[in-house]
Amino acid sequence: MRLFDTLTRTERELSPIDGSTFRFYCCGPTVYGPAHIGNFRTFVLQDVFRRVLETGGLRTLHVRNITDVDDKTIRDSQKAGKMLKDFTDAWTEKFHADCEALACLPPHIEPGAVDHIPQQIDMIAKLVEKGHAYSSDDGSVYFKISSFPGYGKLSHLDTRELDLGKTQNERANADEYEKDSLSDFVLWKSRKPEDGENFWQSPWGEGRPGWHLECSAMIHEYLGDTFDLHSGGVDLVFPHHENEIAQSQCACGGHFAAHWFHITHLLVDGGKMSKSLGNLYTIEDLAAKGFTPMEVRYVLIGAHYRKQLNFTLESLSGAREALLKLAKGARQLAAKIGDEHVTFTSVGFGPFEAAWKSLQHDLNTPGALGGIFTGLKEASSLEGVEAAKALAGLNRILRALGITLPEIVEQKEADVPDNIRALAEERWAFRTAKNWAKSDELRDQLAGLGWVVKDGKEGYTLVEK
Numbered sequence: 001m002r003l004f005d006t007l008t009r010t011e012r013e014l015s016p017i018d019g020s021t022f023r024f025y026c027c028g029p030t031v032y033g034p035a036h037i038g039n040f041r042t043f044v045l046q047d048v049f050r051r052v053l054e055t056g057g058l059r060t061l062h063v064r065n066i067t068d069v070d071d072k073t074i075r076d077s078q079k080a081g082k083m084l085k086d087f088t089d090a091w092t093e094k095f096h097a098d099c100e101a102l103a104c105l106p107p108h109i110e111p112g113a114v115d116h117i118p119q120q121i122d123m124i125a126k127l128v129e130k131g132h133a134y135s136s137d138d139g140s141v142y143f144k145i146s147s148f149p150g151y152g153k154l155s156h157l158d159t160r161e162l163d164l165g166k167t168q169n170e171r172a173n174a175d176e177y178e179k180d181s182l183s184d185f186v187l188w189k190s191r192k193p194e195d196g197e198n199f200w201q202s203p204w205g206e207g208r209p210g211w212h213l214e215c216s217a218m219i220h221e222y223l224g225d226t227f228d229l230h231s232g233g234v235d236l237v238f239p240h241h242e243n244e245i246a247q248s249q250c251a252c253g254g255h256f257a258a259h260w261f262h263i264t265h266l267l268v269d270g271g272k273m274s275k276s277l278g279n280l281y282t283i284e285d286l287a288a289k290g291f292t293p294m295e296v297r298y299v300l301i302g303a304h305y306r307k308q309l310n311f312t313l314e315s316l317s318g319a320r321e322a323l324l325k326l327a328k329g330a331r332q333l334a335a336k337i338g339d340e341h342v343t344f345t346s347v348g349f350g351p352f353e354a355a356w357k358s359l360q361h362d363l364n365t366p367g368a369l370g371g372i373f374t375g376l377k378e379a380s381s382l383e384g385v386e387a388a389k390a391l392a393g394l395n396r397i398l399r400a401l402g403i404t405l406p407e408i409v410e411q412k413e414a415d416v417p418d419n420i421r422a423l424a425e426e427r428w429a430f431r432t433a434k435n436w437a438k439s440d441e442l443r444d445q446l447a448g449l450g451w452v453v454k455d456g457k458e459g460y461t462l463v464e465k
């Protein structure tokens with residue numbers, strides 16, 4: 001598989017350094033609230049990436065952390081009047097449920113920052129010992145960016161911005177800061193009254209680790225000092241990933257990540273998501289509007305990961321239609337196979353080969369979706385064993401994209417008018433999304449029009465009153 005690399009700005013072929021397992025790290029969620037669909041653009045694309053590697057026959061080792069201590073988790077746990085752990089555990093659980101609903105495979109290892117405080121302290125100690133970090137009067141410890149000549153390579157900061165003399169005395173204590181405040185960054189934050197009970201002992205006094213450090217410490221623990229790939233949303237390139245490289249290479253040596261995979265931010269209604277605009281959608285918000293997580297996934301993979309994706313509610317309706325069309329295509333193909341029940345161990349994709357090639361070429365998900373529709377047209381002329389092979393290819397490419405097709409509601413009843421059918425379909429979608437209120441509302445509407453809906457396990461039937 002070929003993939004664009006942020007560091008070298010080139011497309012490069014991926015192959016595991018150890019010759020057998022592709023070992024990669026994704027920066028995980030900060031668990032202080034529900035993840036939004038922007039976060040899920042990143043997590044879903046990372047999931048497709050992993051599925052493509054595995055479909056291609058590679059073994060993977062996927063590590064993704066949980067940020068369960070930082071400025072935001074502490075602030076919001078206090079607002080909620082909860083212990084940090086209780087607060088972050090609940091949001092972690094919600095994140096897992098959303099990931100499962102979106103068909104994202106769980107990472108093989110999912111370490112949390114709070115469970116790795118000693119490892120983080122060890123790393124700071126190494127940095128201090130080697131002259132890459134210093135403590136301030138209040139007991140905080142900072143990374144000295146002038147001590148690492150490679151600083152700025154990933155984000156391609158130009159030398160003008162890297163006027164180190166200017167920045168040596170300016171330090172960033174916040175976990176997140178902007179590009180124009182290029183500065184020494186905090187590794188250990190001395191205890192402040194607003195931290196409450198959330199502090200640990202260290203050689204520099206009581207305090208807590210800075211946000212950037214946790215990924216470096218967990219990567220060292222679970223992947224070692226040279227590994228295959230590191231990933232996150234584009235906002236993490238600077239400063240987070242730049243800081244990770246600096247910490248890890250200075251403390252442990254090694255090459256750190258051999259490849260960098262960054263996903264472009266999702267826009268909603270043409271702009272940034274924000275609570276005040278009411279467009280910061282979660283999976284739950286969209287379910288309440290009658291959309292299934294699979295429809296959300298379809299929209300998220302509908303654009304190339306390096307291109308902007310503008311999320312709208314209309315795009316979700318489009319996804320619903322596309323998934324239904326795919327389900328019908330798959331059913332037609334299955335119908336041609338009849339009772340043959342051929343099982344294939346073949347690794348080919350048949351008419352879906354072009355879709356697979358798209359995925360292998362810089363994870364071109366929209367190209368793959370287009371290729372599936374073209375493949376279905378091609379497959380419609382196939383019969384018997386050839387049709388069975390095509391169906392096996394279709395199922396493989398759908399698995400690589402993490403798509404499961406919706407059930408098709410059997411239309412046994414005769415003479416159902418189009419408007420009634422449309423209402424019933426809409427109601428079924430709400431019901432599948434467990435939006436009981438909307439589903440009941442439409443049932444009543446149908447009853448008013450003279451039609452009774454009877455729900456079965458696989459679908460519904462309509463009976464005229």
Ligand code: AMP
Nearest residue numbers: 028029030038039041042232233265266
């Ligand atoms: P956070 O929970 O804020 O630490 O973010 C989790 C992941 O979501 C990170 O990889 C972020 O880069 C990514 N992310 C945040 N906002 C967006 C967005 N609007 N579009 C795509 N990815 C995002």
Ligand code: ZN
Nearest residue numbers: 027028215240
């Ligand atoms: Zn990270």
